[in-house]
Amino acid sequence: MALLAKQAWRIATEPDLLLHKVLHHRYFPGSNFFTAEPGRLPSFTWRSLLSTKELLVTGLRWKIGDGCSARIFDHPWLLRVQTFQVITKPRTLQRDSKVAVLITHNRSWNHDMITEEFLPEDAEAILSIPLTESPSADIIVWHFERSGRFSVKSAYASAIQCSEEASPSMAREDWRFLWRSRVLPKVRMFMWRCGHGALPTLRNLKDRGVCPDFNAQVCWSLWNQRNIFIFEGINTPAHEVVAVAKGLFPNRSLSG
Numbered sequence: 001m002a003l004l005a006k007q008a009w010r011i012a013t014e015p016d017l018l019l020h021k022v023l024h025h026r027y028f029p030g031s032n033f034f035t036a037e038p039g040r041l042p043s044f045t046w047r048s049l050l051s052t053k054e055l056l057v058t059g060l061r062w063k064i065g066d067g068c069s070a071r072i073f074d075h076p077w078l079l080r081v082q083t084f085q086v087i088t089k090p091r092t093l094q095r096d097s098k099v100a101v102l103i104t105h106n107r108s109w110n111h112d113m114i115t116e117e118f119l120p121e122d123a124e125a126i127l128s129i130p131l132t133e134s135p136s137a138d139i140i141v142w143h144f145e146r147s148g149r150f151s152v153k154s155a156y157a158s159a160i161q162c163s164e165e166a167s168p169s170m171a172r173e174d175w176r177f178l179w180r181s182r183v184l185p186k187v188r189m190f191m192w193r194c195g196h197g198a199l200p201t202l203r204n205l206k207d208r209g210v211c212p213d214f215n216a217q218v219c220w221s222l223w224n225q226r227n228i229f230i231f232e233g234i235n236t237p238a239h240e241v242v243a244v245a246k247g248l249f250p251n252r253s254l255s256g
Contacts, residue, residue, distance in 0.1 A: 002155040005052035009150040065136035067100030078125040088118045
């Protein structure tokens with residue numbers, strides 16, 4: 001996902017890129033990648049790129065220059081990891097107001113206006129943003145890199161952190177221990193999938209609305225019992241096999 005997100009980032013931030021021009025003309029003319037919709041008959045490539053938006057927004061924000069591009073209430077631009085967007089609702093300012101209205105001619109923040117218009121936590125976050133003496137255009141940057149450029153490493157770390165916070169099955173310290181453990185990467189990934197219920201077990205498949213093939217399950221059960229009998233010498237009684245089958249498919253009749 002992080003590798004795919006890197007390509008999406010380039011498309012979103014490099015308008016001279018050929019692929020950006022092609023996709024912009026086809027899927028989001030007059031808008032941008034982050035507000036784009038799948039559209040009619042989207043290609044597999046386009047749908048895959050769109051799937052990375054949720055990851056990108058975890059670290060995407062505007063770096064304020066002249067404030068003429070970033071919108072106060074609609075865009076992420078604060079230096080606050082919890083949320084890059086202001087939480088204050090518009091009062092006297094218009095919804096589509098640009099950050100430039102908060103900057104004085106002396107290239108400093110309008111302290112009185114900001115403290116009056118915004119909640120204290122937003123006002124503090126705004127006033128902490130440094131302004132350069134020479135104004136430049138606002139640009140989109142990746143918050144987790146000093147250079148502002150998207151990196152697969154930091155995006156991967158961000159994705160892992162988000163998944164850890166969303167998963168109540170293991171504490172954050174447990175996840176950190178897992179990712180730092182000296183085992184094969186595939187083992188760490190397997191444990192991560194176990195902790196997030198991402199393994200294609202029968203229960204998980206049912207929870208996601210996937211109906212396993214009944215005949216395939218019966219055939220597997222017979223094959224499994226045959227192996228147990230041949231290699232372990234254990235003969236499972238027929239009534240136990242039937243009981244297991246009924247447990248797997250309580251709503252199916254075994255009589256056909």
